[in-house]
Amino acid sequence: MKKLSLLGIAGLFLVLLLAACGGNEETNEAQANSEDTEQENTESAEESAGEEASSEPVEVEFWHAMSGPHEEAIKAFVEQFNNEHENITVKPVNQGSYDDLEQKIMAGAKAKLLPTLAQAVTNVVPEYIGNDFITPLNEFIEDGEIGLSEEELADYVDVFKESSSWDGTYYSLPFSKSTRILFYNTGLLEEHGLEVPETWEDIRTIAETVTGDGVVGMGFENSYESEFQALLKQLGGTYIDEASNEAQFASAEGIEAMTMIKDMIDEGIARTAGEDDYMSNPFGRGDVAMYIGSSAGIPHVASAAEGNIEWSATTLPTLDGEAATTFAGNDIVMFNQAEEAEQKAAWEFIKFLTSPEVTAEWSMKSGYLPVRYSAQETPDYKTFVEENPEYKAGTEQFDAGFFIARVQGGDAVRNIVLEETELILLGEKTVEEGLQSAQDRANETLQK
Amino acid sequence: MVRSALSRTTVYILLSLGAVLMLLPFVWMISTSLKAPNEVMAMPPVWVPTEWKFENFTEAMKVAPFDRYFINSVIVTLVSTIGELLTTILAAYAFSRLNFYGRDIVFAILLGTMMVPSEVLLIPNFVTLSNLGWVDTYSALIVPWTASVFAIFLLRQYFLGIPKELSFAAKVDGCSEFKFLWYVMAPLAKPALITVALLKVINSWNAFLWPIIVTNSQELRTLPVGLSAFTTEAGIKYELLMAASSMVIFPMLILFFIMQKYIVAGVARTGLKG
CATH class of the missing domain: 3.40.190.10 (Periplasmic binding protein-like II)
Known part of the structure; x- marks a missing residue:
């Protein structure tokens, strides 16, 4: 009888351990499934004579510290982006507070487990540059094909552009900015x-x-x-x-x-x-x-x-x-551990997030400032500011x-x-x- | 007679005062969880909300997938507590009753690890986990927490207090070491084991930094991670945070009521202050 109870406890432990591992398999399966769908997506992309040069499916992980309604807004943008780009899948991951995110990036860098993109408080960007974590964005910005035109670059709000560049080198682009x-x-x-x-x-x-x-x-x-x-x-x-x-x-x-x-x-x-x-x-x-x-x-x-x-x-x-x-807040940075295809895909996502339409919508949903001058001219934003005049104070200065x-x-x-x-x-x-x-x-x- | 009644009254009054003081934060939490945002920080403090906002609870639940987080917290807490109890019993027995070469040195080294602050170990531990390929798995959440030097130390001291004659008697009766540990030592050390288990459950239930560092998938995160969602750079949604906290703390309260007499006994007998 006593032996039985001993066995029972050992058995219970085993079952729990298995249950824990079982949960694991589930997520693995889920991942496998999402890979499957990705492949399907690529196939259909090839069928429709894919517009992007690379036809390999790419996953871009994006670490951020936004929660609640802000996180919901990011998820909605990501979904829109993923639908528009058949062979790119952006995966947003919330990593707690800004401090948690920073700590996680430090740990991830040591373990070679960094994502492709992350949100970063402007103040910590020098830290990332100093440790050689992040990649300059100039080669993407200046690229004739996928880069930004002069007009587009000029459309980024000056004070944000300045805070994202060091001696003419862009190490980040503005994302969630406040004043x-x-x-x-x-x-x-x-x-x-x-x-x-x-x-x-x-x-x-x-x-x-x-x-x-x-x-x-x-x-x-x-x-x-x-x-x-x-x-x-x-x-x-x-x-x-x-x-x-x-x-x-x-x-x-x-x-x-x-x-x-x-x-x-x-x-x-x-x-x-x-x-x-x-x-x-x-x-x-x-x-x-x-x-x-x-x-x-x-x-x-x-x-x-x-x-x-x-x-x-x-x-x-x-x-x-x-x-x-x-003006303070967060930028987006790209890590140099990522492969070239991932970086290219990530660049597409940065362009998308900082496009006038998206940054205007982000601003309306989150209360952060639009990072492009022309975002203020979109009809939706104009109506929004008329209804909520307190939001004008930020962009006016x-x-x-x-x-x-x-x-x-x-x-x-x-x-x-x-x-x-x-x-x-x-x-x-x-x-x-x-x-x-x-x-x-x-x-x-x-x-x- | 009169004097003892008087002193008893004084004791009860003092105890009641203490109880009220201890209860205040809980009362405040529950009262805040039912307030409208403008009453949360009102001066003078509002104890009873003018309007009971039960929708705070449904609102709070929407901020993060708390059901999933709850299941994860239960799995992680349960498995790591059982795991720790098993490793602790075995290790404490070895360090208190078995004679082997270098025993005390190994034990001293183990105690030495307690001096290293956990923040320093965060990154090395993370690198180890990533080499094992465990990042973003339940193993990462559970396995590193299935052994605790403090628990081993606590139980070893308790074991040392149990007379050696018991083990001699058992051996004379033909009992093996393992059987002796399982049927004699472990049951005798029940108060200490319950203390160890409860401390573990509380720590595991409240752990925040480790779960967020080792996981990326929302499916693997635990309740404290969910609570962090109410804090933003420009302010904290206290009424929602308190609503979520009330729910998160509820299972712990139930556990406390069930285990109350063991907790008190455990704390008293091991001379350990909560």
Whole structure:
């Protein structure tokens, strides 16, 4: 009897192990099936005198960090692309957050298991170039047959083109891009008879007027180093010099920029998101009259504000007539472990994803910015922006756009700056001390 | 008499306070899962939603294929827990009762591996798996987790506390090592084994980074990967995240209620704090 129970447990273990392996076979089968259909597709492609030079079926894996509705949108694009290209199958794979995706790419590179394409935060692209993971896109862009015409290339938004190229070499193309915009509570402004702010002086006046009664005039995200950078740029200073890999923000301009933010917070007419994590929450509650945040936050503001407040968004305030706003986000990169046929197929997919029609639709579905100028001219997009004017704020400031210096260790610098500015806001360090120590620590990291 | 009643009341009040404190996060989770987005972060906090949004649950389910993830989580948790129990029992017995050359050195080396942070091992382990051709399979999710040095250590210490005379007596009666392990040692170590198993189940159920690194197919992913879908760069959909979390945590709660007395006994007897 006892022997039986022992056998039983051993048996149970075996069954479970087999069950686990069985599941495996299923996926293998599924893969085999999809290969079958691919082959069928190729055959029919050959029958219809295939338009592409290569008739071999190619699979292109595309790793991304988009979830929820964004992932749905990507899946829809992929399906459309796969239907249009009979011998190319793009396989989108969600790899968690941006950090997870990055970690997975590092692991995949070591194991020679990289995909053909991946989404990559612009800041980590230098890391991938430095490690020789990714392939320059120039040979595809300049190719007479499958490349981009001069007009097409010129149609890519300038600030994105610049952030994708290093000394004239394109290592990426823009995909999911966002910028900083100014959100404001229309009801509150109207109540006080105030106009939509255009300059930092306006921001100050409005904040002084509306603060009180549980309302704070101006809000900053916890990651307000973007606003610090924009102010610094407007004052003529430099944050990090890309060429010399050197942080230079503890300058007179840097001190002036930081003092402007700190003064507003000290006077109680501005606050950071703090415990609220993101400014969309207090803004949606009506606790804050205006705030500067990511254009990708529009859907979050919309859901937090629903039933509470009326709101809209506009371009960032100017300073002494100077406009500046950071553009950030994700690009698409191509890995050099992939074979030539895969790379060619992948290039077709990049072209498709960044085509005016697709990027316009992507923008409408996701809230990211269209990466082509002409995307704004498509009829659908025009109607969309008319109905949702808050989306105009992002595209209207393309010309004022700049991007955060792309240096290895950029994320570490960001954390250092946030740490030190925290100490400045708490009054533990003066603006000069804090910025100087942030700059020293940043340079230590950058010069490693 | 009066004094003891008084002190008992004090104890109960303190315990109740502790219980309330421990329960707060759960209550908050469930209350948030039924809120409208604008009440999630409201100040002052809203404890009872003005309108009960049960649709949060159906909405949350749409974000990821949670049914598939659930099945995967169950398979991975179950198989890796059973696997770990088997390897742990065998290894702990060897390290506590068998005499062989280099035993203590091998054990010391094993303990040494506990010092290496798991983040450092992530990439080497991944490379090993890819050499085995296991990337994107159940094997990758399960096999590396079927042995745990910590569990071996825990059980070895427990085994050492069981009198040697028992094994002498068994041998005199003609019992083999394996039979002795299976019929005498393992049942005696039940509290320790339950502790090991529960820690394993909890870790396995909550594991996030490993499953996402070693799999590419949605068909192979587990529940925590699904939960990550509610977080984006510009904000977190707390009401949906909490709805999904309530459902993910539910099986663990049931397990806890069933196993409650063993958990407490296990923790108390092995001197291990949760």
